[in-house]
Amino acid sequence: MSLKRIFKILTKDFSVGPRKPFFIWALVMPFALTFLFQVAFGSLFEPKPRLAVVDLGRSEITAAVQELEGFEVSLLENREELLEGVERHDYDAGMILAEGFDDKVKAGEKPVLELYMSGESLASNRIIIAVMAIEMIRELEGSEAPVEVETVYYGEPGLPVSIRLVPFLVFYALVMAGIWVPSSSIVEEKEKGTLTAMLVTSARVNEILAAKWLMGFLFAIFLATTTLLLNQALGPRPLDVAVVIIVAAALTTMIGLIIGIYSKTATMLFTLIKSLGMFLFIPILFYLFPDWPQWIAKLFPLYWIIEPIWAVSVMGEPLSEVWFELLVAGAITLAMIPLILLLKKRVFT
């Protein structure tokens, strides 16, 4: 094996790669998914009561409502928009603050509070919104509460869904870069015949495969790290995270190499990735649903890389806590080498 030739093939792959659709796809998807889950649809998994407000005067309540935590507040321009939105259940409730509302409350004139509830809003949300509205009006009224309320908390605050989704996003980055990119690259070269052309030169199959593995490995490290950075999940020990990512990238790229060697055509590759993807994806579900029996996740190979990523990057634990998982992941990676050597003749088919 010549390191020089491996490096040359790798340089060629990296210079040609960015123009290939599979490369662009792999690069774009983790970013798109991060945007989708964290920005566009971030509220889907933890719905909060949605309140719309139309302020026809300059009520102090409007400013107070915007400061509220745990609510999604929308300020609307007119009454009709609010009523339509509430009826469509775009909002759980809508509050219309008439002109002079604050003055009437302060003067004890008991104005009518226009608080509309959507027929589809949950009973619990209706109570929460109604109580919140009355609280704010009491504050506006200026009367001191005739009771002292103290809150005592137990346990640790739960992780927001945006953080619980991190394993999914990193998994996607690893699969796209580590599995999809090297396998597509091999299959494309097979289909276009460039692989055979390369083998006419002094390059050996092992060197080509090593270069493909290296390409996926480096790309997977880059994408997984970027995804963690984008989701602010590098944790308090970035060096430990780097070690975990290196192990994870090595394993996923090895799977990618096997799939690439085995697939004769792009169609076959796609079928394999689709069906195998579901199998590989299963451990992720256990992070989204922590109540499920966690031992089942250990039956799946990617558990052994997702768990260290979760523990070190999200939970901030040191490497010493995940050494066993990393050892298993390393063992799986090494166990795949004989399989690759056994299958490598398929590169010529």
Place this chain on the structure above:
Amino acid sequence: MKKVSNFRLLMSVLKKDVQIYSRNMLYLFLTVLSLVVFVAVFWLVPDTVEEEFSFAISPSLNTLFSESKEVLIEKGFPEEVVGQLDEFEAAFEEEGLVLVEIESEEQLKQVIKGELDVYKTEEGRFILIDPDSDDERPEGASKINLDTGIAFPATFLSDAVLGEKPKVIVYADARVPEEIRGAMQGFIREMAYQLAGYELPVEFPDEELVILGEDRLGDQVSMRARMRPMIAFFIMMMETFALASLVSNEVLQRTVTALLVTPLKVWHFLLAKTIFGTALAMIQAVIILAFVGAFSATNWPLLLVIVLLGSFLFTAVAMLVGAAGRDFIGQLMFSMLFIIPLMIPSFAVLFPGSVAAWVSMLPSYPIVRMLYDVTIYGTLWEDNVFYMLYALSWVVLLYGFSLIVLKRKVTRL
């Protein structure tokens, strides 16, 4: 030479397409997989909506009221005035609240910490069980998950009436959302205000006026019901890939040029692709709608028309994508450019308020809207006229455009 009829020409192209499709293991596999997975997911998703909020109080309402009444009577309050305290019991019986009464504050703390489990028996009694003990769960009892509890002083009501500013402690799991903690505190404060004789500073209109739209309290649309239209929509959408691949291959491999040397005309080719794509998407959508129990005696003709329109729409998209004549991976990426925007309305309908209003401008919106309204709200023809025309306009526009593009491509090959 005997002239071949248009019908036979069309049938021969269709037969060829069916054969190619059935030989394509990828799409066949994905079709079967999607049907099985979607149906399985549908039946796994919960069919109930948790819209109530459970919380515990200590001491029990009985103790809370009797102790306070005793204090007030001792202070010389007339019996009829003391009797008015009972009205406050209604505050704990609001719809949407599930109240668990626990006698001691110590036990309440243990429940919130998770050191004691609470079970509700069929008779409505609450039983506390140490999860680490060997005590068996009472037969027929259901476990109640409690993460918030309020510890009132036994004389809370009388203290509030007398203006003695009682202290109430809310015990909460740290994972309880901010809005629920706030609501708990607000609930206590408002009760104290009322007991102390502070009237509400505002008037509320009648409840009928306050609720907009059909009041679904206790009859909320479950996630499973919401998934019904979404699954049918996704199945139709998936077929875009299959048809686009079929058209793409014909363009890429120039088999269409070979076909046009025969008596076959371009319009035969285009019509065959339209029929094949629409039928493929429609058959699967109908199968899935049947499996998820969407059809009823009144809605089936309407649902079939909606599915037909949807299938037409995605066929048009597939023809447009296929006309580019890209290789497998290129065509896959190109399809995604169209599919992702068309997917957005399904989220808008499934999760109201989650995405912007411009989503209703997208071609797939009226299809999703109608599927949703018909399968969930049972709307009929007259309620869907607008969306039907809206969907039809998009179908005509997109189909017309895709015909022009594909025809140009085919004739220039």
